[in-house]
Amino acid sequence: MRSPHLISGRRYPLLAALLLAAVPVLLVAAVTYGAVDLPAADVWRVITAHLTTGRPPADVSGIDNEIIWNSRAPRTVLALIAGAGLAVAGAVLQTVVRNPLADPYVLGITSGASLAAVAVITLGSVAGLGVSGAAFAGACATLALVLALGSRRGALTPTRLVLAGVALSYLLQGATSYLQLRAQPDQLAGILFWLLGSVAGARWSDLTAPAVIVVACTGWLLSQARRLNALLLGDETAAALGIPVHRFRLVLLAVAALLTAAVIAVAGGIAFVGLIVPHAVRLLVGPDHRRTLPLIAMTGGLFLVAADLAARTLSPPLELPLGILTATLGTPFFLWLLRRETAVA
Amino acid sequence: MRVQLSGVHVEIGGVSGVDLDVEPGELVGLIGPNGSGKSTLLRTLYRARRPDAGTVRVDDDDVWRALSARRSAQRTAVVAQHSADGFDFTAAELVATGRTPHRSTPAADREIIARALARVGMHDRADRRYVTLSGGERQRVLLARALAQQGEVLVLDEPTNHLDIAAQLELLELVRELKITTLAALHDLNLATAYCDRLYVLSAGRVVAHGPPIDVLTPALLAEVFGVRAHLGVNPLTGRPNLTFAPRQEIRELQ
Numbered sequence: 001m002r003s004p005h006l007i008s009g010r011r012y013p014l015l016a017a018l019l020l021a022a023v024p025v026l027l028v029a030a031v032t033y034g035a036v037d038l039p040a041a042d043v044w045r046v047i048t049a050h051l052t053t054g055r056p057p058a059d060v061s062g063i064d065n066e067i068i069w070n071s072r073a074p075r076t077v078l079a080l081i082a083g084a085g086l087a088v089a090g091a092v093l094q095t096v097v098r099n100p101l102a103d104p105y106v107l108g109i110t111s112g113a114s115l116a117a118v119a120v121i122t123l124g125s126v127a128g129l130g131v132s133g134a135a136f137a138g139a140c141a142t143l144a145l146v147l148a149l150g151s152r153r154g155a156l157t158p159t160r161l162v163l164a165g166v167a168l169s170y171l172l173q174g175a176t177s178y179l180q181l182r183a184q185p186d187q188l189a190g191i192l193f194w195l196l197g198s199v200a201g202a203r204w205s206d207l208t209a210p211a212v213i214v215v216a217c218t219g220w221l222l223s224q225a226r227r228l229n230a231l232l233l234g235d236e237t238a239a240a241l242g243i244p245v246h247r248f249r250l251v252l253l254a255v256a257a258l259l260t261a262a263v264i265a266v267a268g269g270i271a272f273v274g275l276i277v278p279h280a281v282r283l284l285v286g287p288d289h290r291r292t293l294p295l296i297a298m299t300g301g302l303f304l305v306a307a308d309l310a311a312r313t314l315s316p317p318l319e320l321p322l323g324i325l326t327a328t329l330g331t332p333f334f335l336w337l338l339r340r341e342t343a344v345a
Numbered sequence: 346m347r348v349q350l351s352g353v354h355v356e357i358g359g360v361s362g363v364d365l366d367v368e369p370g371e372l373v374g375l376i377g378p379n380g381s382g383k384s385t386l387l388r389t390l391y392r393a394r395r396p397d398a399g400t401v402r403v404d405d406d407d408v409w410r411a412l413s414a415r416r417s418a419q420r421t422a423v424v425a426q427h428s429a430d431g432f433d434f435t436a437a438e439l440v441a442t443g444r445t446p447h448r449s450t451p452a453a454d455r456e457i458i459a460r461a462l463a464r465v466g467m468h469d470r471a472d473r474r475y476v477t478l479s480g481g482e483r484q485r486v487l488l489a490r491a492l493a494q495q496g497e498v499l500v501l502d503e504p505t506n507h508l509d510i511a512a513q514l515e516l517l518e519l520v521r522e523l524k525i526t527t528l529a530a531l532h533d534l535n536l537a538t539a540y541c542d543r544l545y546v547l548s549a550g551r552v553v554a555h556g557p558p559i560d561v562l563t564p565a566l567l568a569e570v571f572g573v574r575a576h577l578g579v580n581p582l583t584g585r586p587n588l589t590f591a592p593r594q595e596i597r598e599l600q
Binding site for chain 1 (some may be wrong): 388414416418423433439441442444445472
């Protein structure tokens with residue numbers, strides 16, 4: 001009998017190879033199209049010249065080189081990194097709290113990051129931290145608070161964590177709204193863009209930290225794939241399979257929070273990627289983390305690159321925040337998923 | 346492998362000073378009313394709940410002090426009461442999780458998984474989704490996972506709950522045939538009598554009796570521990586001892 005998963009056996013490596021091949025294709029496409037469409041051949045020349053010689057090619061105009069290499073390329077790469085990081089973080093959190101509705105924001109860390117970022121925008125720099133630094137610090141502080149509220153006698157229970165995260169989120173969102181009310185009119189656009197997420201204005205120098213964090217965390221999680229599978233089956237079973245459940249859960253939470261914080265610090269609060277991408281991949285290949293995690297990383301990255309391309313090209317010259325696009329694409333998918341879950345149950 | 350619990354005490358969960366032994370190859374039943382501490386006691390053996398006092402030994406090694414979580418999981422496998430089924434594993438994928446504490450090649454894993462499924466008679470349903478299986482089939486898949494774990498001690502926590510009678514008998518026959526050192530919490534006293542070599546009776550966290558089923562399950566003990574009137578007869582089909590129950594006298598008078 002055939003496996004009930006849509007993609008199984010020999011078709012799995014094929015799907016993985018297809019996604020991998022789609023990454024460079026979509027990256028070049030995303031750099032080619034925008035407010036001004038550039039010749040794909042020029043795009044390819046600029047990218048290869050920079051990658052091989054570290055200098056722009058002589059036969060492409062300075063302005064085109066500037067657009068390709070210093071504007072579109074870094075934001076596209078950031079979209080790839082951010083999408084991968086958020087999707088992987090969402091997948092891990094859904095496993096850790098054993099709740100299919102979990103996403104990178106369920107623990108409230110985005111709200112903490114948002115409050116800190118908006119505070120810096122409206123009230124000015126605190127302790128020398130810029131918007132990104134403040135967002136990262138806010139995320140870490142919120143995680144520490146959620147862990148303290150969510151643990152009981154030193155043990156973390158999934159339900160308590162989610163409830164603590166959700167409760168704290170509301171409080172932090174309230175504070176963020178208050179700051180928005182008091183903001184100057186010229187600060188509002190910046191605040192909105194940050195809250196809804198954007199990769200516009202990304203510079204190469206911003207990318208190193210999130211890239212290293214996303215690659216390292218995803219690699220480590222992949223090495224833990226079998227233990228993640230065991231964790232899905234419940235604490236008792238996981239313990240019986242030789243996993244120190246409480247410690248493992250704490251480490252996973254920290255890793256998921258690090259991924260999320262690293263991404264939102266530079267790209268803001270991009271919603272839905274972390275929720276829908278893991279589900280979409282599981283629908284195709286089943287729940288085994290050894291198979292899902294690499295695909296989730298690639299699909300998340302590709303999804304956000306495509307969303308950013310749409311954000312730039314749908315209504316030029318207006319550039320839409322990413323959150324508007326991911327939510328527009330994500331909500332129908334989510335409702336469909338909900339219907340399907342109800343039908344199965 | 347031999348299992349030895351001595352002076353096991355768990356504050357929350359209400360287990361106080363339990364001594365219990367399972368000899369190699371023995372199938373020992375743990376019985377007692379709800380809340381008597383059966384599951385908590387079993388958790389101390391499969392390393393899900395550290396006892397506040399006392400020692401738990403498997404093959405003379407202290408499970409909590411001498412063995413790592415992984416080493417312990419290589420010796421002791423469990424079929425626990427609740428298993429999350431919200432995620433869409435196939436039977437074979439679920440059995441594969443039994444390989445978590447081991448480091449072996451994927452090819453070796455596949456063979457072990459296939460053998461475990463065949464052992465419980467589920468090889469033809471390896472690629473079925475776990476959630477689509479019947480209660481009895483699910484328990485057999487979970488038993489196959491325990492087999493894939495290749496432990497030499499098996500812990501069963503009320504494995505026959507929610508199964509129809511045929512599936513209950515089949516599962517325990519299967520466990521019996523495995524001849525693995527087994528400690529099983531059971532609700533059904535007649536099943537415990539029929540399949541276990543020895544029984545331990547737990548009441549309010551203490552062992553109140555232990556020994557061969559026929560010596561342990563006296564009407565006096567059943568009245569005291571379970572609050573029922575019991576009659577020990579003979580099962581006309583199997584010739585084995587058979588218990589029949591009635592509510593206590595005063596309850597019947599109230600009606």
